[in-house]
Amino acid sequence: MADGMARALWERYEPVHDLVYFAPRAHRAAEALGLHGFWMGYFALRAAPLGPVSPAVVTSCFYVFHPSRVARALPDAWGCAAPERVLAAREDAMDAAMTELFGPEVTGSAEFTEAADLAWRAAAAAETAGRVLAAANQALERPERPTARLWQALTTLREHRGDGHMAVLVGQGLGPAEAMLLKAAAGESDEQFLRETRKWEQSEWTAAKTRLRERGLLAEDGSLTGAGRAVRAEVEALTDAAAESPWTALGPDRTTRLAHLLDPLARAVEESGLLPPGNPVGMPSRSTPVGG
Structure with missing residues (x-):
């Protein structure tokens, strides 16, 4: 679709997906499994669809993420709880978190179930060749509860977009640190927050900055050059294009309907105070309207 719907849907499903990282229910579920600390819970809850994979995967x-950040959580997490237990716990946690945040009158409504079914249909239609995280999430069974069904579908769509984004970054010759530096220079995330949470050493970060300056993408003061802005724009445009298949399959009318149904849910998450400052997920402010 050339109408921006892939980006419009991302702006609306990303906040709902992010509950798995920041909702207290998710933290408590991880702790109950013996997954102590934010990062062990994060990596286990997100990676569980892949099975008991290694830190390298x-x-x-x-x-x-720096390899050392991952290695502090995995494979130890799988010794606390097998992926199957983690998947069951995250489904229960997302059901509880969404019911608490949106209210049972919302999650029990016909409109909420409609959103869950539309999202599931889109996620099932997503092309997953070369998209490992999307394929692993898409292969999970359809949850009976609309809350869990909606969250899982949005997660498949989110990982589908993310897998495509990484392919674009690789194609542009932008490694992990370079990609985050460009995002920070574009004003979409806090640079220090990204470096510290992803556990990159200052020397590695500085080396990445040097490479970007040598390519003419960063100025000496750390801001984007004209070439840097052009590369950022191309990365985002190619990522949007790579994320189109679910929405092409769903069709413009149902895609627009889903965007409208997700809009108040996304706003509820954004206004809840659950998402931390520094924009760790790199979510830009909502800018893409939907028609209808």
């Missing part, structure tokens, strides 16, 4: 799939 998760480092590759998640792209922006």
